[in-house]
Amino acid sequence: MSALSDVARAAQVSKATASRALSGNGYVSAETRDRVIAAAATLGYVAAGQAANQTRNVGVLIPHFSSWYFGEVLEGIESALVSSGYDLTLHRLDGDRPQRRRVLEHVVVRGRVDAVVAVGIELTPEEVDVLRSLGRPVAGIGGAIPAIPTLGIDDTAAAALATRHLLSLGHRHIVHLGADQAREPDFLVHARRLTGFRHEMDAAGLPADAVAVATATEPTIEGGYRAALSVLADPRSRPTAIMAGCDELAIGAIVAARQLGITVPAQLSVVGIDGHELAPMFGLTTLAQEPRAQGVSAVGIVLRMLHDADRDDSRRDDSGWAPHPVRLDVRSSTTAPPLP
Amino acid sequence: MSALSDVARAAQVSKATASRALSGNGYVSAETRDRVIAAAATLGYVAAGQAANQTRNVGVLIPHFSSWYFGEVLEGIESALVSSGYDLTLHRLDGDRPQRRRVLEHVVVRGRVDAVVAVGIELTPEEVDVLRSLGRPVAGIGGAIPAIPTLGIDDTAAAALATRHLLSLGHRHIVHLGADQAREPDFLVHARRLTGFRHEMDAAGLPADAVAVATATEPTIEGGYRAALSVLADPRSRPTAIMAGCDELAIGAIVAARQLGITVPAQLSVVGIDGHELAPMFGLTTLAQEPRAQGVSAVGIVLRMLHDADRDDSRRDDSGWAPHPVRLDVRSSTTAPPLP
DNA sequence: CTGAAAGCGCTTACAG
DNA sequence: CTGAAAGCGCTTACAG
DSSP states (O other), X not given: OOOHHHHHHHHTSOHHHHHHHHHOOSOOOHHHHHHHHHHHHHHTOOOTTOOTTTSOEEEEEESOSOSHHHHHHHHHHHHHHHHTTOEEEEEEOOSOHHHHHHHHHHHHHTOOOSEEEEESOOOOHHHHHHHHHTTOOEEEESSOBTTBEXXXXXXXXXXXXXHHHHHHTTXXXXXXXXXXXXXOOSSOHXXXXXXXXXXXXXXXXXXXXXEXXXXXXXXXXXXXXXXHHHHHHOTXXXXXXXXXXXXXXXXXXXXXXXXXXXXXXXXXXXXXXXXXXXXXXXXXXXXXXXXXXXXXXXXHHHHHHHHHHHHHSOOOOOOEEOOBOOEEEOOTTOOOOOOO | OOOHHHHHHHHTSOHHHHHHHHHOXXXXXXXXXXXHHHHHHHHTOOOTTOOTTTSOEEEEEESOSOSHHHHHHHHHHHHHHHHTTOEEEEEEOOSOHHHHHHHHHIIIIIOOOSEEEEESOOOOHHHHHHHHHTTOOEEEEXXXXXXXXXXXXXXXXXXXXXXXXXXXXXXXXXXXXXXXXXXXXXXXHHHHHHHHHHHHHXXXXXXXXXXXXXXXXXXXXXXXXXXXXXXXXXXXXXXXXXXXXXXXXXXXXXXXXXXXXXXXTTTOEEEEEEOOTTTXXXXXXXXXXXXXXXXXXXXXXXXXHHHHHHHHSOOOOOOEEOOBOOEEEOOTTOOOOOOO
């Protein structure tokens, strides 16, 4: 645990200057401040009274909280932390790289969290190293991060399973309805699900022109609705089934079909992924995962690492990737295709 | 701002003993510890390095984060805090009173937030006093809190306006579809909206049996769907319009109507309140509010109070209740009632 | 813009 | 179980 004096020595300034540089109070030249902050990051400096496992605060990095999946994960994390007596500090990280760097330096230099849970955020090896050097445990949710314990489902396998469900019912003309993830470069959930779909369609020996793909602008009910309206508009090219990249898109597709007078499932089967809370109401067949349980597990992992570190300093390595199971919930949105 | 020495004097112990009692390190008799903790709470003791406006952390008290409204408010708060360089610590408060007391004492004794924003949480005068005595500004969202600046819409007036919209179209048989708020005793949004509905129906001189009320178990799309199914099932008692207590309930009602083959708006008009993101897609006429903007404003208020306090210690009193405006967004879910 | 030095607030062996 | 005293880590007028 480095003290301010170590940082000052490394940056070749006085304790007074180091203090001003890190606190932001008083005058420091820009170059000096950068040098001090760099030294603090390298040494893993943590402000006084903020020793590891002292703040009883866990940082959560998350891209947004307005979708069902992220809301569920967050509630799982929150309930697990509360019952262990920890607070939750929220950091939203979007695609904005400089802002992301700032937030991470924050977490590091101010050192006000004991551990970090990254949800749907792919930390770089350097980012992971910084957190590690501070002795802050890290866990991820929603896709593997190298050298970090990560929770989530196998998206490729889940999409393949959803596709096989439709194929086994006899569907041959299936459209994959995915989402554009250009603005969320991390993890690429939808890209992996599309891969699973393509793989399964290939394996079924379907001709390339049977493998159609539509892309919504956003992975929301409205995004799915809009995209499905154009997929379903032309009766000549209309598929017999839609495999959606997530349940929001699938629900949007069902609403669009009803609006166009297309009966689900008699004229169109729809399958989704995630197990959204609205899936039962829309009779949506889906591959359900349990994001809330993943949040609880992630908290369990980081708190265990924290306590192990307290005891004997030989932190056990929980890193690795054991996918959570998915469950095929068959409801009324899928059936055999209509006779030609 | 009391220091450890003040607490020690008040509890009639040495600084050393006070330190041990508050940190939990070392031996202290149970009685002594209780006396010290009581003194710390009374004096509003805050640990060193945690002076007001030093932690750059704002606490958010919120009942849950999985509904659209709360998610939007939270995103507004988060974005406003990030751009001011503050962190956000999340505290979920449900109906559990002891847990609520614990969280508030936490925030107080550990003193790790500079300010508090309460969303959909009705703080008691005592709870407000505790926060005030620490010099922590507080703002509320979603209903007036005594002596605290609070943001939100006038729910009664909004419901009255929605009802007048239906009445002016010629509807006389209108059902109010609200939600049971027994599990969320704070603010009673749905109760106030029901009041606005009843008031307007009375003012229109409608007979008591024309003023029908249905109650969903939860203010969600699924809750509205289920409740609407039974409201709409019997063609003899079916209303010509539904006034929903929030947009989730209204959307559920539209889905239920479509499922029953009832055309919206030709056979049934539906109006909601809130301006949910899915309202355009369902063509829902609604009284829109802007929860995100309310979150941003609340942050502006507490940060301004914080900075004013820094400057001259004469904190200005922003308390009071100036309702945010609502906007009637007329879409395709409302029209004149069918001819008898 | 920076450093030497005073000093604040807390913790912690040590003595009892 | 408690207190007097040393001392750690940081901040902050002050001087330059």
